[in-house]
Amino acid sequence: MKTDIEPTSSAAESPSKVRTRSTGRAGDKIFLGLSRGSGIALLVIMAAIAAFLTYRAAIAISKDEANFLTTFEWNTGSSPMRFGIAVLAYGTVVSSIIAMLIAVPIAVGIALFISHYAPRRLAAPVAYVIDLLAAVPSIVYGLWGALFLVPHLTGLYTWFDDYLGWTGILSYQGGAARSLFTVGILLAIMILPIVTSVSREVFRQVPKMHEEAALALGATRWEVIRMAVLPFGRSGIISASMLGLGRALGETMAVATVLSPNFLIETSLLDPGGGTFAQNIASRFKEAGNDGRDALIASGLVLFVITLLVNGAARMIIARRKEYSGTAA
């Protein structure tokens, strides 16, 4: 007890004594230096990578005889080079959109089941299995997709063709189902775990008092979710989707294994063909010469820009309703 009281009086009398006794100052300085150093290092590395990529991409684009943005061609072996990213941009965006349309509703459903419906005994194992899915290497997904999913989707695609073929985008001419739609399905399975676990954590953080407010008004379990859980988790679901989308946009091996690429934009999503940025880079990088590699780097930069744009858009959506987000409460 005595020592508890004494420091106050001695601190008032001789502040210098207190200062020497403090062990925190040196640690503060070291930690400040370390954290500031890592922060600066990160920025320098990022800037160096960006400068390098931009430089190499600029060289490639200056040698491109065709329009870089609109050409349906990738011919970097001969001189002059003719290449364009139109097919890759289309394939990347379309397969990712398909993946999101399939994965996000399912992931939100699973997350709600785990956080609000399942008995505790069941919730933990289900959550564990979902997280385990994230640990499977993407090449394994690719092999499974090529060996199992592709042959088994022909039936579904024929059925689509019978009933929805008139739309044009869901017609199917037969043959191996190595199409953008198949890639979308595979990507959906691959991003399911990340979207599910992030949404689940967000739903778990919904304050009990908001759920009780809804319950006390006479809300059923679904109405509680609609009134309190989903609105509160909205920005979290968007963030989770963006994480998933980032993975889908950049996925390489699985896409390269499943897709049968060509440099055309097919009207139908079900017919084989198309390509994505990452798949195109992976398939061509080994055989490409110096100029060819620069061209691939240029396409990689475009993917980077697309990812940035998507993330920016998501941030704007989140920010627009910030005052309703619940963080102010």
Added chain:
Amino acid sequence: MAKRIDVSGLTAYYGSHKAIEDISMTVEPRSVTAFIGPSGCGKSTFLRTLNRMHEVTPGGRVEGKVMLDDENLYGSGVDPVSVRRTVGMVFQRPNPFPTMSIFENVAAGLKLNGSYKKNELEGVVEKSLKGANLWNEVKDRLNKPGAGLSGGQQQRLCIARAIAVEPDVLLMDEPCSALDPISTLAIEDLIGELKERFTIVIVTHNMQQAARVSDRTAFFNLAGVGQPGKLIEIDETERIFSNPSVQATEDYISGRFG
């Protein structure tokens, strides 16, 4: 509208822990009944059994009877959701829905009960906000988020939300414990007005508040840690605070507790 609550032999559990034991009492309609007692004596738990919110807690379980006029809330085939639509509740911490505007907050319960026309909804929202003495402060910003109001205003918003669905009973779980004295006074005045229309039950730690707002007061106590809480006595507030019939009550209200 306002209904009588008749509780008999009510015992509530959290899992295997018995939180309150064998409580019987009558709550008169159009009056304010206050529950007082030390922390952990089960008064909040008891309050939550009156609208079947207790069983929302994992492991929450209730034995006994709660009659709302002539309907047993725990009868077989009674839907807890419909019970909560007739027995409203206001919580300790103001909990307006953060994602909703002031208007949407008040209308939330109505939208659950079915479809309303827009002008009908506007009428009810105005009436409820006036009923909660909040209308003049928020009428120009009904579309602003409810979470932007002060704590006292938020609590009155929650009261407006609860009375918008015209419940038979209004339960209040320490509604002023997170508020400053002026906001507390506003809520206490409001309780005095609301008892003309509703049966009100209020849990409070503040004995002056119980003395000010309630017509009848119930004192709860527990024999020791881990023991179930029990109802010691319920009587006219005036008698509880001047001449209680049980010694423990007198000890508690005069501060000679423990």
